[in-house]
């Protein structure tokens with residue numbers, strides 16, 4: 001991984017690097033990415049894309065320490081964190097459907113989650129952090145190949161309303177490019193970290209061809225990961241049970257927020273998915289919202305990536321979801337350059353998948 005990063009230049013690189021412990025996959029390496037910890041700067045041609053866009057002139061907000069911008073006061077700019085204003089953001093699924101999302105990956109524990117999803121043929125929307133995409137390219141490729149919907153969660157996981165227009169463009173476009181170079185596709189969906197979005201951020205996203213996604217069912221699973229005092233894992237189970245119980249009476253479906261960042265959050269996700277599946281048609285965000293996952297219309301998606309059971313979906317939604325791929329002019333991932341990609345931590349992921357059943361058993365004893 002480090003080797004690939006250091007020899008990648010602004011020009012397309014053609015090379016084959018044999019990596020240990022991983023499957024060799026074809027991809028392109030064409031870009032020099034923002035350095036770790038650096039605030040990304042956009043390419044000039046990306047700024048051209050928003051040059052003529054009508055972008056709401058909202059102020060750039062000041063961060064309130066780690067908590068981000070203040071959420072009190074009047075909301076003049078459709079700021080979701082402040083007022084729950086949705087604007088053009090997607091935040092729910094139609095009745096009977098549930099949008100399944102996992103944020104902040106890929107990570108060492110993502111393969112454990114993917115392994116489980118595969119056993120139930122469940123596809124999810126994965127909001128990936130760009131810098132993590134660069135660290136775990138083989139995991140990104142696997143997620144795409146297994147039919148999950150790859151989506152953007154910015155490059156640095158920053159509060160987007162605190163960023164300049166240039167910085168917002170860079171956060172979205174660098175992440176899009178990193179995903180495109182690994183999978184051959186450019187995601188349409190992005191989720192603002194912490195749900196921190198207003199109309200300025202939305203307008204920039206729209207001008208770049210993206211749609212924002214919030215959520216309406218929060219597991220707060222990150223509190224488990226961060227060992228927030230007093231937080232109980234049973235609450236996550238209790239919430240899922242409650243949400244499942246509302247399936248018949250609620251006028252809408254749901255769209256949940258979970259994280260594939262630590263073993264505990266992945267364990268909670270694995271434990272509770274069957275509860276949701278028993279009550280809802282659990283799908284990707286693109287499927288429930290009828291939005292194509294990717295910008296390209298001429299790529300061949302993995303088997304089942306956009307497969308939706310038509311028995312539950314409203315006709316309009318299922319037809320737009322299926323319209324992602326025209327029958328004509330299919331192609332596969334880019335072939336102009338070929339390089340082997342592997343995750344630096346492939347061994348760790350393997351060990352985690354062995355440890356998981358044991359850890360789940362132990363945690364059952366502790367938390368019961």
Ligand SMILES: *[C@@H]1O[C@H](CO)[C@@H](O)[C@H](O)[C@H]1NC(C)=O
Pocket residue numbers: 019020021344345346347
């Ligand atoms: C491959 O796996 C072996 C044994 O698990 C380990 O020693 C080695 O460092 C791994 N190599 C890479 C590139 O991950």
Ligand SMILES: *[C@@H]1O[C@H](CO)[C@@H](O)[C@H](O)[C@H]1NC(C)=O
Pocket residue numbers: 054
């Ligand atoms: C820009 O958007 C605002 C708010 O939607 C609207 O009032 C205004 O007419 C638009 N301006 C242009 C030039 O389209």
Ligand SMILES: *[C@@H]1O[C@H](CO)[C@@H](O)[C@H](O)[C@H]1NC(C)=O
Pocket residue numbers: 218219220234235236237238239242
């Ligand atoms: C749902 O989770 C919240 C914390 O995220 C907790 O306060 C609440 O008690 C939980 N509900 C149930 C039914 O467990």
Ligand SMILES: *[C@@H]1O[C@H](CO)[C@@H](O)[C@H](O)[C@H]1NC(C)=O
Pocket residue numbers: 244245246247248
């Ligand atoms: C919802 O309705 C279905 C079909 O009528 C029923 O089988 C199921 O038990 C109900 N679920 C709940 C949680 O009430």
Ligand SMILES: *[C@@H]1O[C@H](CO)[C@@H](O)[C@H](O)[C@H]1NC(C)=O
Pocket residue numbers: 296297298329330331
């Ligand atoms: C697919 O479409 C993109 C533009 O969206 C174009 O650059 C590319 O050449 C096309 N590939 C094929 C094989 O048609």
Ligand SMILES: *[C@@H]1O[C@H](CO)[C@@H](O)[C@H](O)[C@H]1NC(C)=O
Pocket residue numbers: 121303304307
């Ligand atoms: C595709 O979906 C079908 C029906 O749900 C399932 O049986 C099959 O295993 C899936 N194939 C893949 C590659 O996921």
Ligand SMILES: [Zn+2]
Pocket residue numbers: 103104153157193194
């Ligand atoms: Zn996040």
